[in-house]
Amino acid sequence: MSLINTAPEMALTTKVDDFLNWTRKSSIWYMMFGLACCAIEMMQTGGPRADLDRFGMAPRATPRVSDLIIVSGTLTLKMALRTKVLYDQMPDPKYVVSMGSCANCGGLFQLAYSVCDGVDKVIPVDVYVPGCPPRPEALTEGLMKLQEKISQERWLVRKDGAAATA
Amino acid sequence: MPGLDAAAIHARLAARFGDAVGALEGARRDNASATVAPAALVAVCRFLQTEDALAFDCLSNLSGVDYPKRNVIQVVYNLYSYRHRHPFALKVDAAREDPVVPSVAALWPHAEWQEREVFDLLGVRFEGHPDLRRILMPEDWPGHPLRKDFVEPEEYHGISTSRESLLKA
Amino acid sequence: MGLAGFEVEVQRETDGVLATEDMTLSMGPQHPSTHGVLRFVVRADGEVMKEAIPDIGYLHRSIEKIAEKVGWHGFMPYTDRVDYVAAMPCNQGWAMAAERLAGIEVPKRGEYCRVIATEFSRIHSHLLSVGSMAMDIGATTPFTHAIREREYINDLIEEVCGARLTFNYMRIGGVAWDLPPAWREKALAYIDRFEPLIDEYDRLISYNKIYVERLAGVAPITPEDAIAWNLVGPNLRGSGVRFDVRRDEPYSVYPELEFDVPVGRGELGTLGDCFDRYIVRMREMRESCRIIRQCLRQLPGGAVLAKVPRNFKPPAGDCYVRVESARGDMGWYVVSDGTSFPYRVKIRTGSFAAISMIQKLSKNLMIADLIAVIASLDLVAPEIDR
Numbered sequence: 157m158s159l160i161n162t163a164p165e166m167a168l169t170t171k172v173d174d175f176l177n178w179t180r181k182s183s184i185w186y187m188m189f190g191l192a193c194c195a196i197e198m199m200q201t202g203g204p205r206a207d208l209d210r211f212g213m214a215p216r217a218t219p220r221v222s223d224l225i226i227v228s229g230t231l232t233l234k235m236a237l238r239t240k241v242l243y244d245q246m247p248d249p250k251y252v253v254s255m256g257s258c259a260n261c262g263g264l265f266q267l268a269y270s271v272c273d274g275v276d277k278v279i280p281v282d283v284y285v286p287g288c289p290p291r292p293e294a295l296t297e298g299l300m301k302l303q304e305k306i307s308q309e310r311w312l313v314r315k316d317g318a319a320a321t322a
Numbered sequence: 323m324p325g326l327d328a329a330a331i332h333a334r335l336a337a338r339f340g341d342a343v344g345a346l347e348g349a350r351r352d353n354a355s356a357t358v359a360p361a362a363l364v365a366v367c368r369f370l371q372t373e374d375a376l377a378f379d380c381l382s383n384l385s386g387v388d389y390p391k392r393n394v395i396q397v398v399y400n401l402y403s404y405r406h407r408h409p410f411a412l413k414v415d416a417a418r419e420d421p422v423v424p425s426v427a428a429l430w431p432h433a434e435w436q437e438r439e440v441f442d443l444l445g446v447r448f449e450g451h452p453d454l455r456r457i458l459m460p461e462d463w464p465g466h467p468l469r470k471d472f473v474e475p476e477e478y479h480g481i482s483t484s485r486e487s488l489l490k491a
Numbered sequence: 492m493g494l495a496g497f498e499v500e501v502q503r504e505t506d507g508v509l510a511t512e513d514m515t516l517s518m519g520p521q522h523p524s525t526h527g528v529l530r531f532v533v534r535a536d537g538e539v540m541k542e543a544i545p546d547i548g549y550l551h552r553s554i555e556k557i558a559e560k561v562g563w564h565g566f567m568p569y570t571d572r573v574d575y576v577a578a579m580p581c582n583q584g585w586a587m588a589a590e591r592l593a594g595i596e597v598p599k600r601g602e603y604c605r606v607i608a609t610e611f612s613r614i615h616s617h618l619l620s621v622g623s624m625a626m627d628i629g630a631t632t633p634f635t636h637a638i639r640e641r642e643y644i645n646d647l648i649e650e651v652c653g654a655r656l657t658f659n660y661m662r663i664g665g666v667a668w669d670l671p672p673a674w675r676e677k678a679l680a681y682i683d684r685f686e687p688l689i690d691e692y693d694r695l696i697s698y699n700k701i702y703v704e705r706l707a708g709v710a711p712i713t714p715e716d717a718i719a720w721n722l723v724g725p726n727l728r729g730s731g732v733r734f735d736v737r738r739d740e741p742y743s744v745y746p747e748l749e750f751d752v753p754v755g756r757g758e759l760g761t762l763g764d765c766f767d768r769y770i771v772r773m774r775e776m777r778e779s780c781r782i783i784r785q786c787l788r789q790l791p792g793g794a795v796l797a798k799v800p801r802n803f804k805p806p807a808g809d810c811y812v813r814v815e816s817a818r819g820d821m822g823w824y825v826v827s828d829g830t831s832f833p834y835r836v837k838i839r840t841g842s843f844a845a846i847s848m849i850q851k852l853s854k855n856l857m858i859a860d861l862i863a864v865i866a867s868l869d870l871v872a873p874e875i876d877r
Contacts, residue, residue, distance in 0.1 A: 188523050192550060192873060193575035193656055195527070196619070200645070200655075203638030217523040233478045234460045235520060235528060235549045242521055262485055264568065267560050268553040269467050269474045270459065273485035289656050352591060353810045379718050383811065383822045385837035400811050400824065400839075404718050404732065407739055411811065432721040435847040458548040458876060468556055 163312045172312050181303040183212040187222035189242070191229025194256035197289040198228045206292030211299065219245040224302070227275045230258035230265050236272040243279045253298055254281045257288045264288070325408030328354030331376060339366060355398070355411035363414055364424050370401060370410070371429055377405040381426065384436035386444040390470050395421045395444055416446060425451040443468040513541060520549045524627040524862050527872025529846070535858060543853035543861055545846050551876040558836040563589055563663060563803045566833065571657035573838055574874045577616035577817035579608040582661035584814040587742065588825040589663045591812055593805035601665030601795040602744045607786045608648070608660055610779040615644050616817035617772045624769060624866035625696055628705050633696050640688065643681055650674055663803060665796035675787050682780050689776055697773060706769060707760030710852045710864045717763065721844035724819020725775065726868055729755040729768035736815040748785050750778045765867035804831050818842055818869055842874035
């Protein structure tokens with residue numbers, strides 16, 4: 157019998173949820189999905205100055221072990237089909253950060269015939285980070301917003317927030 | 323500048339091939355060129371490559387240009403000689419309805435990929451090419467994008483190619 | 492090597508009836524060391540490849556067609572995206588093509604600013620190339636060193652033009668902004684700090700035994716092959732051909748500057764192997780520092796941007812302009828029909844030629860050597876696909 161989303165909202169159960177979320181948001185492993193220019197800024201963000209490792213975020217090569225896919229760069233139509241395959245290969249719970257204008261909406265390549273205008277046409281996006289390319293500080297803020305989103309998830313507690321009776 | 327100048331190169335071409343090579347166009351070093359008849363292209367290229375004083379050992383750039391007003395697709399060959407350090411350009415006009423140009427992949431190995439690109443984006447068929455297929459666009463893409471009358475498809479494998487702007491006037 | 496001995500044993504143990512099959516693997520398009528979205532279809536017999544066929548087009552953003560829609564001035568930001576790792580030479584190529592067609596002369600100070608920006612871009616790009624090459628081979632520390640040094644160059648260039656990666660700094664007729672006050676001293680201080688670090692990187696990896704064993708003698712390219720397959724830049728110079736567009740087809744103010752053109756000599760292996768291409772990049776960084784110092788010393792006063800009409804209409808015609816980008820001779824074939832929109836722009840890049848050669852180079856290499864070859868040819872996907 158599954159325990160997920162069954163408990164009433166009490167001090168104890170919310171603490172369990174907060175603990176689970178704290179462990180998960182402090183260790184997000186992102187898949188290196190660097191497509192174009194934003195990939196260079198993603199590498200700089202993972203570098204010594206704007207360090208992502210202090211958040212517990214480590215780059216992984218394969219989708220099978222990643223929690224997060226940072227789509228950094230322009231998505232062409234040829235690549236969009238493969239992006240869906242890679243997203244499906246990631247195990248749940250998974251998140252998507254769309255980094256840069258090209259991944260958000262096509263960016264300055266909306267005039268192109270071969271570009272998919274935005275990665276949210278193929279996979280659902282959690283956080284959009286604007287910029288062309290976004291500075292490391294901007295990407296870091298986007299990832300901190302993702303951490304906020306993760307900290308509000310409910311695993312043990314019922315999702316409708318019913319309080320404990322008696 | 324070392325090497326022969328464009329007029330000298332053109333003079334040797336005209337002396338050897340006569341009418342198959344047109345007049346010298348372009349006055350500067352970076353745009354000196356001559357139009358060549360498609361049937362004579364391979365012979366002209368072989369002459370330019372093997373002749374000692376010319377020695378064009380590199381096909382630096384291969385582009386296709388669509389001229390719907392003249393009803394041709396022009397293929398431009400920018401040649402360069404590393405031995406003598408002189409450039410020259412050849413232009414070949416192909417009919418727009420069914421453009422066919424002989425392939426020079428046997429003379430310069432990299433021309434294989436360059437010609438595949440011109441085929442992919444403009445639809446020019448290169449006769450004698452070992453493996454002519456699309457290189458940049460997906461295999462099942464309809465049409466040749468760099469033509470002036472290319473119309474973007476509405477969708478590709480279920481992904482629509484337009485995006486509604488959030489900035490409404 | 493031991494491979495032949497192993498095969499002999501297997502033959503003996505199985506009476507020669509062991510059935511084997513080649514593997515066909517798809518490497519990419521998402522792969523940490525393909526330097527962007529490239530795909531290789533690898534046919535391998537165990538670890539040794541029969542061939543690796545490249546499959547490109549995953550980053551084809553139709554930049555050449557967009558030029559026909561956005562106009563002469565509007566195309567400048569797109570030129571950054573043609574090679575985002577070294578974006579300044581791309582800006583310069585486009586600006587020079589438009590200036591050549593219209594007969595515009597750039598002021599002297601503008602030319603010097605362009606050269607300084609281009610040489611910083613070259614150092615920027617070579618650091619990333621060398622760092623990611625070391626990471627692909629397996630050494631992860633030099634990559635963080637390279638990223639750290641790139642941050643300082645990012646700071647300097649951000650002061651000049653406001654952007655860290657896709658600069659949009661040059662304009663048709665010059666550059667957009669003059670150098671800020673006190674920038675000259677900061678740049679000189681950085682070069683003073685950086686030049687000894689090149690020696691430190693040499694001590695760290697260049698002559699490291701493991702690094703040399705991975706690179707020396709792998710995929711040598713003869714000078715004749717390099718020219719026939721259209722290789723340019725450090726790839727061509729690594730094979731011993733002493734050709735540099737800045738020296739042999741000079742443009743801008745390079746005739747007034749003194750610098751050497753390093754070539755590979757096959758010092759630790761065969762001429763034209765991966766190590767030669769790598770060491771040429773290390774030496775080029777030193778030459779770029781030399782050029783920047785001379786430029787900062789000789790910088791004249793005056794304007795940085797010539798007067799160019801906003802509705803820019805060069806006369807009809809075509810030209811083929813070449814600049815020395817970090818990845819080699821970048822050619823811009825531009826056709827104008829006299830209107831304010833370019834008629835055709837064709838960009839000829841070094842990485843397109845380099846990747847076309849991989850099918851030939853990959854016979855009988857191991858899969859790990861393929862990674863070394865890709866890294867040593869310094870491929871970037873946007874140059875290949877445009």
